[in-house]
Amino acid sequence: MTKKTTLNLIAASLLVALNQANAQSFDNNSDNYDPTKHVWEYTYQLAGGDPLVFQQWHLQNTGQTAGAANPGKEGIDLNLDFTHRRGIFGQGINIAIIDDGLATYHPDLTSNVAQGTTPNPDPYIYEYFSRGRNRIDNHGTMVAGIAAASAFNNHGGRGVAPNATLTGANLIGNQSNVPGLALAIRSVMDMDGAVQPMNKFTDARVINQSIGYTFSDPTIYNTYLGFFENIADVQKIAATQSHGGRGSASIKSAGNDHFIGGRWSDREKGELTLVYPNAYALPAYNTSVADPSNANFWNITVSALNANGTLANYSSAGSAVLLGAPAGEYGVHSPAIVTTDLPKWCKDQAQNECEYPVYTNGMNGTSAAAPALSGATALIMSANHQLSWRDVKHLMITTATKVHADSTPRTIGDFEAIPGWQVNAAGLAFHNDYGFGLVNVDAAVEKALQTGTILPELKVRNYDVSVSGDSAIYDNFAATQSVHTQTENLTVEGVQVRLSLEHERLGDLSIELISPSNTRSVLLHAGTDLEGNKFDNTLMLSNHFYGETAKGDWKLRIVDTNAKDGWSERTYDVASGEFIADSVVNLPQRADKYQPNNSQPGNLIGWNIRFYGH
Structure with missing residues (x-):
């Protein structure tokens, strides 16, 4: 068995080398060549070797x-395309998939799986019965295939970084044995209680979290402060102490x-009517307030684009979004993502009763x-291992591509x-929908x-x-304002605000932060489906000010818009x-969700501002 495996690996290596050579034999002397x-402004055909790659529009549309x-x-x-032609495929970069496990036996994943020295959660896929039907944990397998399915092996498609290695952590699956995200991150980083040096090949350089929370109560951050701060602390360690200080993203x-x-x-036409908890069809939730993990500076939060270059109909957005990336719609009227999948499952851990894994064209979502x-991050890191995670982020x-350039502001009256x-x-x-735009791998790799x-x-x-x-905080758009004067200068990389206030109808509120350069960032748009009557050290993040100077007056503005007077x-x-x-x-509010307008003004209690920069 060992000899057979070795021969297969050698054959795979020769196939990869052959395809890399073929991929780089392009003609720069064509009539339309412009010096x-x-x-990154040219388009080159992707190399063959994977039968489904021609349908993977996220790689080349x-x-x-x-x-x-x-x-x-x-x-x-x-x-x-040019990055792949250069032979840059994510070599030497480990991507951790914190999810519901991943099928390590999948023919498009198995050669890239690299388990670390710390025992990782059980990666196997099981059938189980829940809520009246059989279910299967295949989410992590689909996610892993997008990131790093193997290339040039005549199986399915390929990953964005097909030579990166993969580590699986089963956090959300039925057979999960990691009780929390912080412990899952410790697992893929080979951390123990004392935090090891974390310079090994199997330590994750990229930590993928296709997971999250949705809360309508904005006090959740402070209620479970220890939980969220523990995650942030572990991610900070991974970002600042791993890989010789270059860190993990x-x-x-x-x-x-x-x-x-x-x-x-x-x-039949693909017309989908969406319902909103406000009178102006504004998004129901805002990234950092609905999920406090999005407001964590150590996370790079990404929104979802469809194959036409606009925000996918389901994607959350807000000032915490840093970049957009392809994800697609539902695969029926408009393309979704082609990736690895399991039509069935392994019925036993010994893998004696497994259906043969295949692929799907229906993966979507953020x-x-x-x-x-x-x-994409792995490709850029692979191009230059000297770069820190912040350098790669920069x-x-x-270099990001501006998409949906003709998008217009969304308004409540004027x-x-x-x-x-x-x-x-x-x-x-x-x-707020796309952050700084659609990630542009060739441009970032060239730099x-x-x-x-x-x-x-x-x-x-x-x-x-x-x-x-x-x-x-008065009704009818009368803004309440508070000012922080920043005396020390920094070049901003991110700004967090922790806010405490009282208000009887939180969904009416627009919360804005205005920089000394007069850049207005909407931290929380009006019309959200927030419940309760207060913010209690509620955390929000804006990436909008990246590269600006911090010195000067920072203005926090709170505006009561009456956005919740209908659905x-x-x-x-x-x-x-x-x-x-x-x-x-316009619709009347649902009876079970009816919120009358506030009977008295709200009150700004206090706030905190935190700068990340250099």
């Missing part, structure tokens, strides 16, 4: 359908909570966007509830190959802000990835 263009009724838009992809899905309900208004970004931010694209004082365009360490040591500064003057619905055309014009219909 003024950058290498040529307008294919991936089994759906309608095609995507050419060019809406990770732009990694934690990639996290933004969430799938754009709306609170939906129905097919015309299934769960799919996260491993796409994890694979390269992705500064009030701009959610801005469109805004250019901050550092010259970087930012959008990675030409640079050394980019960013100096990270500095963190924390300030409690005393609230002076009238702290009441609404809006129709989304899944095939085009656009909302149908003039399709917003």
Whole structure:
């Protein structure tokens, strides 16, 4: 058995080498060659060797359908063709998949699985019965295939970083034996209680979390402060103490909570009517408030794009989003993601009764966007191992592609509830739906190959802000404002706000932070499905100010908009990835969710601002 395995590995290595050689034999002397263009502005055909790769639009979007009724838009992809032609496939980078386990025996995954010295959670897949039907834990297997399925082996498709290694941690599966996210991260980083040096090959350089929470109670962060801070502390260790100080990047899905309900208004045409808990069809949840883990600076939060280059209908968004990545719609009217899957399961841990694994064209959600970004991160790290996780993050931010350029602000009357694209004082365009845009692998890799360490040591500064003057939050768009004057200068990488206030209808509130350069970041848009009557040290994060100077006056503004005076619905055309014009219909609030307007002004109690920068 050992000899056979060795021969197979040798044959696979020869096949990879042959395809790399073929991939790099392209013609730069064609009539349309333009020497003024950058290498990442050209499109090169992906090498063969994987029968489904031509349908993997997230790798290269040529307008294919991936089994759906309608095609995507050419060019809406990770732009990694030249990186792959260079032979950069994620070599030497380990990606941890914290999920429901992954099928280590899958022919497109098995050669990339590298278990660490710390025993990892059981990776095997089991059938189980729950809520009236048989179920299977296949989510982690689909996620792993997007990030790092093998290439050039004549099986299925390939991963974004097909030569990266994979480590599985079973946190959310039926057979999970890791009781918490912090312990799962310790597992894939080979940490013990004393925190080992973490410089081994099997320590994760990229930690993928296609998982998350959705809370309607904004006090959840402070209620479970120890839980969330423990996760952040472990991620900080992974980011600052691993890999010789270069650190590991934690990639996290933004969430799938754009709306609170939906129905097919015309299934044949792919028209989906979405329901919102406000009168203006504003998203039901905001990234960092719905899931405090998104407000954790040590996470890189990613939203989901469809194959047309707009926000997928389900994707959460907000100021905590750093980048967007391909994920698709449902694979029926518009493409979803082609990746590894299990049609059935292994019935026993000894793997004696296993159905043969296959593939799916139906993976979507921000769960799919996260491993796409994890694979992209691995490619950039593989191009230049000297770079820290912050350096790689910087390269992705500064080279990202602006998508949905004609998107318009969303308003409540004349009030701009959610801005469109805004250019901050550092010259970087930012959008609450897409962060700094769609990750552009070829552009980031080209810069990675030409640079050394980019960013100096990270500095963190924390300030409690005393609230002076009238702290009441009045109805009818009368803004309540508080100011922090920052005297020490920093170049901003991220800004967190912890906010305490009282208000009888929290869904009315718009919360904004305005930088000394007059960049307005909407930390929490109005109309969310928040419940309760207070914020209690509620944590929010903005990536909007990246690269700006911190010195000067930072203004916190709270505006009561009356957005919750009704509900609404809006129709989304899944095939085009656009909302149908003039399709917003106002509805009365549901009786079981009715919230009367506040009978008295709210009150700003206090806030804290924390700068991450250099």
